[in-house]
Amino acid sequence: MTTKFLLDESRIPTHWYNLQADLPEPLPAVLNPATHEPVTPADLEPLFPASLIEQEVTTEREVPIPEPVREVYRQWRPAPLYRAHALEKALGTPARIYYKYEGVSPAGSHKPNSAIPQAFFNHEAGIRRLTTETGAGQWGTSLSYAGALMDMDVQVFQVRVSYNQKPYRRAVMETYGARCIASPSNETEFGRSVLADTPDHTGSLGIAISEAVELAAQDPGTKYALGSVLNHVLLHQTVIGQETMEQMAMAGDSPDVIVGCTGGGSNFAGFAFPFIGQSLRGGESPRVVAVEPSSCPTLTRGQYAYDYGDTAKMTPLTRMHTLGSGFTPPGFHAGGLRYHGMAPLVSHAKQLGLFEAVAYPQKACFEAGILFARNEGIVPAPEANHAVRGAIDEAIRCREEGSAETILFNLCGHGHFDMAAYTSYFAGELSDHEYSDEELAMALSGLPSV
Amino acid sequence: MTTKFLLDESRIPTHWYNLQADLPEPLPAVLNPATHEPVTPADLEPLFPASLIEQEVTTEREVPIPEPVREVYRQWRPAPLYRAHALEKALGTPARIYYKYEGVSPAGSHKPNSAIPQAFFNHEAGIRRLTTETGAGQWGTSLSYAGALMDMDVQVFQVRVSYNQKPYRRAVMETYGARCIASPSNETEFGRSVLADTPDHTGSLGIAISEAVELAAQDPGTKYALGSVLNHVLLHQTVIGQETMEQMAMAGDSPDVIVGCTGGGSNFAGFAFPFIGQSLRGGESPRVVAVEPSSCPTLTRGQYAYDYGDTAKMTPLTRMHTLGSGFTPPGFHAGGLRYHGMAPLVSHAKQLGLFEAVAYPQKACFEAGILFARNEGIVPAPEANHAVRGAIDEAIRCREEGSAETILFNLCGHGHFDMAAYTSYFAGELSDHEYSDEELAMALSGLPSV
Structure with a gap:
């Protein structure tokens, strides 16, 4: 049985949601790498248009989505929400499992949610x-x-x-x-x-x-665009969570647990921040779980410190969960989610205790993705398999506890472009890597002193 | 500007449409390869369950879609219909171009429209x-x-x-x-x-x-399943055309020209037959164009004759457009659409003059697909590029004639699994092959004498 919750396209959000408006403590300043003074919008102007810099720093709760961006969103948005009946049955869990599916975009993932507005605002600025x-x-x-x-x-x-x-x-x-x-x-x-x-x-x-x-x-005439990490990128992704909230209301249900995967943090933030904001404003407070690879355990084993965004140490310093900008994930890791740091806004929310984080080895994630595909019919991207693993483990816990909770996760993309990773998995070529404390400490020893 | 026409999922068709009910002349008999006598349902029983054999031979206009099949269809159906505003603008054509998009299925193409019911009816028969x-x-x-x-x-x-x-x-x-x-x-x-x-x-x-x-x-306990050519496979695909008719009505428009690509014939038939049937029953009569690769020109240069469905000459003999069961398309051809024959029902409709056929070399089709992707955002499967080429050429004709026609085509799948073909195209490794009359005559000389 397929239960799909589809919103009419008039329900594509009209605003992006900004978690900064609801935070009990403001985000730590971003520092100039040379002076260690807070960066000013002018510092960022060579790289980004003024409109995106404004979105980077605003603390307004709602940022309007320009109509031409909503027009393009309409190509695939609102994205569907599904109830995973077959997966529930396969797991023998009393839990209800729902997933939001972002693989319906022409690029096969959530990334266009930010790529489209970034291109739009740059184009509008004459870039x-x-x-x-x-x-x-x-x-x-x-x-x-x-x-x-x-x-x-x-x-x-x-x-x-x-x-x-x-x-x-x-x-x-x-x-x-x-x-x-x-x-x-x-x-x-x-x-x-x-x-x-x-x-x-x-x-x-x-x-x-x-x-x-x-x-x-x-x-x-040229600007730079980043696909995750920055505040404005996370902001653009909040169409995911906003739609999902409305779809859960259509389903007449509300989540007890929300699960997303984290690399740089954009799909997790886009999905979870609207729920966290609701909770901060006194509404329903589901548990929120971020799932990351244990081979790149930023949130679970990293340090919350000022660090560079790049290996060459050219970017401003941001306070974030980091493994050190010199950290290199193991040579062959099938999924994405390999960034040494974490979005400052996600890191700050973690520091404030607004969500939990868990880490999984990649083979367990592929196993979960395959179980999902065989029951729900969609082959997830290797990154998304981490969220699937997290959701399945919550459902197994519900089975063990006899608890009929509602589990909601974000399936951020399909795996059609990434079947080489599945080929490696089936060929037994993937291995799991767990860093020793010593290895991690060594990568962290290069942190800048701020 | 994106204009998407989405049906509510209650509008997934309840019946498949059978063109055989509306044909002015019945389909020629299928012959036993040994006796050259018409095959009986019993001859087919080792390979297919009774329900599918019944669908293969029925002349009823409507065949009910079982509710469990509609349930699975709901995962991605109704598939969207789009107005290709950006492509129209890029071509400078007064034509209105619409496309039905079947790439939203979990397999990325129209094929599950038949795979799901085939699995269902076999399962129901205890297979x-x-x-x-x-x-x-x-x-x-x-x-x-x-x-x-x-x-x-x-x-x-x-x-x-x-x-x-x-x-x-x-x-x-x-x-x-x-x-x-x-x-x-x-x-x-x-x-x-x-x-x-x-x-x-x-x-x-x-x-x-x-x-x-x-x-x-x-x-x-084992049966055989085929992905195209057979009547029941074409039948299952008619959900495409039925939905499209309703979506064109939503758009307040009706097609002057309908374009689909043909390999074995299933996506073309599924898309076009409901329109052809409407026309045969005295309704609107758009032109219908089938586009095939010039390297495997079944409809445009094949012979309408009894032939085997396979190279080993084990299958029953069907009357169809064929290049001869010994025909081998050129070694490297990027797309699908390589079958030596054509669905008997499509061939019969062609013979009755119910549609036109054109053939294009593959490089012109990739060129069209790339223009489409850059304007409409979806990367088509190499097979689907043939339909895109056909639609674009109709739009160019409209520009030249100053004629504001409505062009409708079927984009039967995305190209995410097939990017190797695009890689070859960009690397200049693809070549076009046009067979000489002599070469084709040689392949046809082996036709069975019936």
């Missing part, structure tokens, strides 16, 4: 070109899609090892008309300096960020 | 296992998905060369719990005989069909 970095390619794909629809040139620096290993993602970006360049490249000073030193360098996200930022900073 | 063949993997994926939801074992014989070259498709099938076997295999007598002769045989669709059929015929 003609966006630069960004991408690892596996999910964000690069989404920004390329947004660029095609919003008539912007997009230049994506893709980590060279992914560029070589994952030509299909690049093909998607090129189909959308974006330029995808292997990083380190000869197109930036920083890229050339890396290549001069190590001609066969396989690249890193840190280097790719540095190249994308360098290009944007040089040319007034 | 525990389905066998099938697959080339690139679109149908194998869909039947595996259906098997997972309907609690059936699925065994897919995948042409060995695809099995080796496309491990991701296999991973999808395995994620759904299906067994995917490289064909020729050691699991059937026929497979063993092929391997005994040629140990490194790369396989063919014909061999894979023979293996799947052999396994089904041997075991009373």
Whole structure:
């Protein structure tokens, strides 16, 4: 039995929800890496248009969604909410399980929720070109899609090892008309300096960020776009949670537990923040659980400290849960969710005790995703498998406790682009990596003293 | 601007539409390959359950869709209809272009429309296992998905060369719990005989069909499932066209031209037959255009004759447009649509002059798909690119004629699983192949004399 809760498209949210308005304590300042003084909007102007900088710093509860952005959202939004009857039955749980499904976007994930407005606000500011970095390619794909629809040139620096290993993602970006360049490249000073030193360098996200930022900073017609971490990116994603709240009301149910996966934090925040805000304003207070990979355990084993956003230490310093900007996740990790830090707003909410966090090894997550696919018919992205694992474990707890709770999770994308990870799983090629305390301490020893 | 026409899920059709009820001349008989006498339902019983055989031969106009099948359809149906405003603008055409989008299914294409009922009717008949063949993997994926939801074992014989070259498709099938076997295999007598002769045989669709059929015929608990060509498969796909008719009414518009792509014929028939039936019953009569690859030009250059459905000449003889069962499309052709024959019902409708057919080389189709993606945001499957090309060329004709016609096409699937084909296109590795008359005549010289 399929129970799908679909909102009419007139119900696409008209505003993004800003958790900052409801926080009991304000977000710690972002610091200039040279002076350690709080950054000013002017510091950010070489990289972002004024409208997005305003969204980055505003504490207004509601930020209006421009009508042209809602128009594009209408291509796939409101996204469906499903009741997972078959999964419940397979688990023999008394719990009711619901999932919001963001894989219906043309890019197959939640990422366009922010790529579209970022392209829109840049275009409105007269910017003609966006630069960004991408690892596996999910964000690069989404920004390329947004660029095609919003008539912007997009230049994506893709980590060279992914560029070589994952030509299909690049093909998607090129189909959308974006330029995808292997990083380190000869197109930036920083890229050339890396290549001069190590001609066969396989690249890193840190280097790719540095190249994308360098290009944007040089040319007034070019800005930089980031797919997670920043406040305005999290803000854009709150369409997910807002729709879900209305759909849960349609279902005549309300969640006891909310589960999302975390990498940089954008899908988790977009899904959970509207619920956390409701709770902070005195409404219903479900438990909120963030699930992260135990091979990159930012929230569960990281330190809450000021750190750089990139490996090259060029970005402002933000207070966040971090494993140290020099942290490198294990060489072969199938999913995304590999960022060394965590969105400052997510980190702050964690510090305030507004949600819990758990970490899972990747094989247990693939196992959960496969059980989900066989019962619910959708093959989740490897990242989304972490949320599936978290939801299933909550449902198993309900079974053991005989507790008929309502579990709600976000399925942030489908796995159609990522079947190589499943192939590796079935071939027994994936391994789980748990860092020792010593290893983590070593990566953290390089934190800047602020 | 996005204009999406979404039906409420109560509007999922309650019946499949059977074109046979409205045809001015009945479909020619299917012949037993040994006796050349018409086949009886009993001849088909080793392979299909009675309910599907009944659907294969019925001339009733409406065949009820069982409620459990509609329940599964609800996971993604009704599928959206879009107005392609951005594409219209890019083409500078006065035409209005609409497209139905079947890529929203969990398998990414229209194929589950038939996979789900085939699994359901087999399950209802007490069958525990389905066998099938697959080339690139679109149908194998869909039947595996259906098997997972309907609690059936699925065994897919995948042409060995695809099995080796496309491990991701296999991973999808395995994620759904299906067994995917490289064909020729050691699991059937026929497979063993092929391997005994040629140990490194790369396989063919014909061999894979023979293996799947052999396994089904041997075991009373196992039946065979086919993803196109047969009447009951086309029947199941008519949910596409029925929904589209209602959505066009929502849009307050009606098509002057309808475009679909043809391989075996199932997505074309499912989309176009409800419109053709309406026309045959005295209603509106849009032009209907079938688009096929010029490298496998069944409808445009094939012969309308009795032929075998498989290369091994084991299947019944059907009257259809065929290039000869020995015809082999060029070694590297990126899309699907490679079947040597055409669905008998589609062929018969063509013979009756109920639609037109055109053929396009594959590079022109990729070019069209890329233009579509950059304007409409969805990356089409290589097969679907043929329909996109056909629709774009109709829109260009409208521009040249200054004619504000309404063009409607079926976008039968997304290309997320098939980005390797785009990679080849961008790398300049695709070539167009046009057969000479002599080459085609040679393939046709082997037609059985009936």
